[in-house]
């Protein structure tokens with residue numbers, strides 16, 4: 001049977017959309033309350049539910065993940081240099097730059113693709129104040145090793161957990177590691193509020209500082225105590241979040257089944273590796289990510305990415321390019337490609353495939369068949 005393109009474009013994700021009638025009910029409640037933002041009832045409920053779901057002692061809601069991370073860095077009074085990864089979304093190093101902090105790029109671990117704890121120590125200088133790790137694709141950083149280094153040098157530890165909603169290590173919520181973690185609730189993430197985000201933190205004494213900082217530094221009617229910003233989540237975002245949370249476990253179950261099909265089908269293609277967390281980790285199911293070894297597979301990732309388009313499959317080179325290659329960071333000594341060999345290889349090999357609960361199983365099968373048809377052993381595919 002000839003392989004034909006999908007009739008409609010298939011993208012890597014699709015937001016969870018609860019029935020619109022449920023959202024209308026929520027909107028009516030909000031209208032009735034006459035309170036659209038500034039910690040209303042919806043905000044209170046979502047905050048409490050997320051603290052439970054993520055198993056964290058404290059959580060603050062934000063209008064997006066980037067502002068949450070900016071406030072997080074500010075709340076810990078970070079300055080000078082912060083060690084981070086080049087293999088991430090632009091928001092991670094930009095947040096440091098907006099806090100007047102110099103990002104120091106550290107090479108990544110070959111299997112987790114997160115900042116490699118083995119290289120952190122050599123990058124520490126008297127100016128270093130923190131380590132900012134990213135749990136890339138929901139696969140955790142080496143949290144224990146990172147904490148040990150931080151403790152030895154008196155550094156703070158922050159995590160960009162934008163991809164790790166619901167990830168657990170040995171049954172512990174990922175937000176419990178480090179001093180604080182940021183979650184993104186952007187529509188492309190697993191759990192979302194259209195736009196939104198949160199900080200989770202260990203020290204409940206940080207609560208007031210973070211709440212003041214996300215509201216212009218206002219403490220009360222008479223006092224503005226900090227250089228705050230506007231990071232507040234509004235009631236409509238929070239209401240949507242509650243509805244998305246109601247169906248999240250169902251979405252995760254569907255995604256687990258699809259990932260099983262991907263795993264089975266891709267396991268037999270030489271040169272293709274599915275990225276998976278270790279057995280001690282409960283995955284987030286945010287992304288389905290493969291690495292393509294150009295030599296073994298016979299085609300480069302870029303060529304696979306382009307050929308997929310001919311079949312109406314829009315995979316993503318996620319993350320590409322490396323942050324250390326942006327014009328604003330390229331000049332930094334730590335951005336030199338010779339110091340980041342593992343990251344430079346990964347950024348050429350990683351490809352994110354379509355992955356969302358409503359993606360039909362037959363479509364996953366077909367995406368795998370299309371990928372197999374690109375392999376060097378097979379004659380050129382049509383499409």
Ligand SMILES: *Cc1c(COP(=O)(O)O)cnc(C)c1O
Nearest residue numbers: 064065066089091162184185186
């Ligand atoms: C999505 C994302 C962000 C940004 O989150 P927003 O909520 O869109 O501001 C930051 N870091 C990573 C790794 C992300 O994937």
